[in-house]
Amino acid sequence: MVTAEQARPDWRALWQSGDLARFCFISLGIFLHATNETMVATIMPAMVRDIDGVEFVGWSFAVYEIGSIIAGAASGRLVSLVSLRANMVIAALLFMAGCIVCALATAMPWFLLGRLLEGFGGGGLVALAFVSVERLFPRLIWPQLFAIMSAIWGVSAFAGPLLGALAAEAISWRWAFAASALIGCAMAAASFAVLRMRAALTPAEPQSRPSFPFEVLACLAVSVILIAIAGLAIETVRSSLLLITGLLGVGLVFRLDARRPGARLFPSRPFDWRSPVGTGMTMIAAFSVATVSFGLYAPLILTNLHGMPLLTTGYIIASESIAWSVLSILVANAPAHRERLIITAGAFMIAGGIAGFAYAVPQGALPLILFSAILQGGGFGIAWPFVTRMIVAAAPPEERTIASSAVPTMQRLGYAVGAAIAGIIANAGGFSKGLNAETAAGAASWLFVAFLPLAVVGCVAGWRTARNL
Incomplete structure (x- = not known):
């Protein structure tokens, strides 16, 4: 029988053991993802005044979410192919690459490509943070770690507008992405240096590796893009057909998903x-x-x-x-x-x-x-x-x-x-x-x-x- 006193986590011992230090580095990925969302919303007016393309604003958010969904679905499967540390490093580098592309973008299509890469990296980092809790830390402190994650979301929401507004008003909106790219690089280096325990260096057991829902995610991406295309040049017949086709495609996502009992995304x-x-x-x-x-x-x-x-x-x-x-x-x-x-x-x-x-x-x-x-x-x-x-x-x-x-x-x-x-x-x-x-x-x-x-x-x-x- 474990008493309540024995079940209480010893935070000082966990810090001395390095568990909490590792968690702080892992949680930097959540900080990057959450900060980026509010930062981009803040600098969007300055950005579209510089490179135009206000008609693509909806795309900038949609492609980011598509990348996040794909990365989230892939993360749980990729840890059975390559190590958790390798996944974290790759996700951080993808996020960094996306920030660099956004910072250097001279036209909206390049900015959208950067946002897609950011979505792959940011969505992967968030998903891998939850995978890391399960694989690297004792079950006893899971509730405390999840509570810390919630607090990080709040802090990140506060930091994003500050970073975006200061960069846009004092220098240029591009420097907000440059700062995010530097943090992404630091995240990749920290993941490589800190995640040295056996659980982070070895892939998960092969039997935990379900098949990947390629056709479901491809249908999702095409459907959202069709809906977005409907808004680029508003014409009643053309826009209506694209919108209806895209919505039907979203419905098809759930039909395709239901046919994959071994790799479903939804109930x-x-x-x-x-x-x-x-x-x-x-x-x-x-x-x-x-x-x-x-x-x-x-x-x-x-x-x-x-x-x-x-x-x-x-x-x-x-x-x-x-x-x-x-x-x-x-x-x-x-x-x-x-x-x-x-x-x-x-x-x-x-x-x-x-x-x-x-x-x-x-x-x-x-x-x-x-x-x-x-x-x-x-x-x-x-x-x-x-x-x-x-x-x-x-x-x-x-x-x-x-x-x-x-x-x-x-x-x-x-x-x-x-x-x-x-x-x-x-x-x-x-x-x-x-x-x-x-x-x-x-x-x-x-x-x-x-x-x-x-x-x-x-x-x-x-x-x-x-x-x-």
């Missing part, structure tokens, strides 16, 4: 509303698609339409992530009988944030924009942990591991699809003609109003999920 019935798995996954998908417009286009609109400084818009974006982290920690120990209320409240908070943006962003009402960002991020923070737990608990025993990993994958898929659709809306609103106050005003409201029906779907799905508790 067998991800949208079956007769099960908490289906309602929970629907809630995650709907809200992920519906909320991407804020982080993607709010800085462009606020700086060009209302003249807000880059740093201000960056920290408004960061406030959403900070609210997510803080409220997630605050409700982590909520009693079971409160979970139904928390999930429902979280869903309506997210929908309320989207509705608030639809009014406040076009008006430039800074206090209401900030409140809506906190409302949206806080809604995610309180609802997501409990919805995730319900999905995993309701899944068949043989699918619980898949269900657990499917939640972040579905979220990133929603972000990629949402970014592509938001690009269509923004370009139809005027961004295809260039970036100025007039085009920003034309797109400001529709970028949020158009997603309100999906927010309603998310609320209904959240309510149905809560009923199953």
